[in-house]
Amino acid sequence: MDPSVSAATVGRLPAYLRAAIDLSASGLASVSSERLSEEAAVHPATMRRDLASLDIAGTRGVGYDVKYLIVQISHVLGLNQEWPVVIMGSGNLGKALANYGGFSERGFPVAALVDIDAELVGTTIGGVLVHAPPDLAELVDRENIMVGVITTPPGVAQEAADLLVSNGIRSILNFTPTALETPADVTVRSVDIATELQILSFYRQRGLAADVGTGVPLEP
Amino acid sequence: MDPSVSAATVGRLPAYLRAAIDLSASGLASVSSERLSEEAAVHPATMRRDLASLDIAGTRGVGYDVKYLIVQISHVLGLNQEWPVVIMGSGNLGKALANYGGFSERGFPVAALVDIDAELVGTTIGGVLVHAPPDLAELVDRENIMVGVITTPPGVAQEAADLLVSNGIRSILNFTPTALETPADVTVRSVDIATELQILSFYRQRGLAADVGTGVPLEP
DNA sequence: CAGTGTGAATTTCTTCACAGCG
DNA sequence: CGCTGTGAAGAAATTCACACTG
Known part of the structure; x- marks a missing residue:
């Protein structure tokens, strides 16, 4: 439906793909956004919105077909061809x-x-x-x-x-x-x-993880 | 003034530091946000706001003292100590x-x-x-x-x-x-x-650079 | 009835635009 | 006068919450 994909969404696609591949490897055929988004460390609603923006649909009451997810996300990322x-x-x-x-x-x-x-x-x-x-x-x-x-x-x-x-x-x-x-x-x-290391040391210096909300207190 | 630093700001600090170091190496003592933000590929207002949120001040009508920038940003990032x-x-x-x-x-x-x-x-x-x-x-x-x-x-x-x-x-x-x-x-x-490569191939496939606004059209 | 798909609310981030200071 | 610092506006992104469907 939505004709465009935001950069933020694109940035998450590889994580979705990895998560789907992992779940597939462990034999799962279908996942809820709840489960998949946990695997990808993303909010479930964000994930559903991302997939919907790519016209990748799930089944109401059931979830997403894992194989289908892998195929579709791979396709969107252009992974059906080689990139020398x-x-x-x-x-x-x-x-x-x-x-x-x-x-x-x-x-x-x-x-x-x-x-x-x-x-x-x-x-x-x-x-x-x-x-x-x-x-x-x-x-x-x-x-x-x-x-x-x-x-x-x-x-x-x-x-x-x-x-x-x-x-x-x-x-x-x-x-x-x-x-x-x-x-x-x-x-x-x-x-x-x-x-990357400098960002780590910023947070380390303050004894905080990088994802604590959005604002990090500054020393006095 | 602002007691907190956003994750987005932290992510840009290393770029500011690099830009300041580069400018300093070319002998510049003072920079405007205009010049520095160009070097760091960021909007000038964003940069001024970022620095202000860290209590790193410039001089009105002049700009920022490059050496001072380097010292202050380094300090905020914790680079005055070693991190084995x-x-x-x-x-x-x-x-x-x-x-x-x-x-x-x-x-x-x-x-x-x-x-x-x-x-x-x-x-x-x-x-x-x-x-x-x-x-x-x-x-x-x-x-x-x-x-x-x-x-x-x-x-x-x-x-x-x-x-x-x-x-x-x-x-x-x-x-x-x-x-x-x-x-x-x-x-x-x-x-x-x-x-990173997958993100590149997403954009390449569509013949677009990654920073074209915010929405990327999807193929029909 | 479980879980998607999505309007609407909220939060976060960016940019404008200008008052005000050196 | 030039450029910072920042209120206010705007744009994006996230999250809520629920109607709706398989």
Whole structure:
């Protein structure tokens, strides 16, 4: 019914999907929003509204069909196709991600690594070949790369982003603390470990969990 | 003035801090909210309100003193002390994080790794010694560990969390896709790479950036 | 009759717009 | 004069609560 999906809703979909997969694995065929939302740590009404906004319907008096949930949410997230990924920068993090099975397993195969270090170019990390930056154009084309992951040093992150963008990549996952400048039609998600740790220390310092209501008292 | 800080505000503080540090590095002594908020990709009024809620004041007609901003935000985030970290699980990601300089550099020294693999216990990764799980109690005590980072396989993430909690750790950074159950006074931040990629593919599928207003049209 | 789907109420967060201060 | 600090307005998101349906 509702023709649009809010960013907040999108942010929760992966959690719903995981919850549904978990419940399915434990043999459940049908769930109430109560049960599923508990699993996903969300308010039941929020979950029902989210699913309704995606036209994912349950059965009144019964709940949601777990298999159907998985299929529908996967579809909305675009997980019925593969999204090949290129990792820019083969430092510690880049290497770890290339070795990390989780990517391909979840539909995001690591198609290539790119690094400026001539020593590394041509070597293989976690079964993935390291290429030189100028090769990117061809790679994107040949491997049908959809997503760029930036794990370079912060100083050259913008450069890496520019290179991705100029080669037609419009989805970027940025692991550096750099705020990237990109055209409006490029989606960037940033994951900064320092940011996460700093937020943790804010709450820790006050002896409070992060989800205590909405307001956190300040020291006098 | 305002005695409380909202979660939304806390989430933006690290970005303000980074922006201030960057501007300071380029020699700027004073910034307007206009300039700083641009750097942090936030609305100027939002930034002024955030800072005001922390009692961080600027000078009317001038702006904010950059050095003062850095000191104050750092203080609010608790960055004037060190927060030693223990990494649970020395698989690919755990190893990468141990090797990753960024932690210690930013006040979160990696004090120890913990792994169940007896082969790994006693070895050193990135200068950090790997310990057996039963050693955690002593480690927490001796190294004054404040934060637990979980990089185990998803199946044992809850176990790792339980171990952390039972040893008094109340801040957890979880890199697994598992939704952890913890007492109410424990703060958990989760970073799941698959979640981020799935959100990217949602928007990519629709040819839209993530920040286009608030509602995203659904396919017909 | 259990549990969805959703108007309406509420809460939270953002942005406007301007008074007021340095 | 320029820019902060903030009341007031506005927009979004969440939650309540219940009519309604399988």
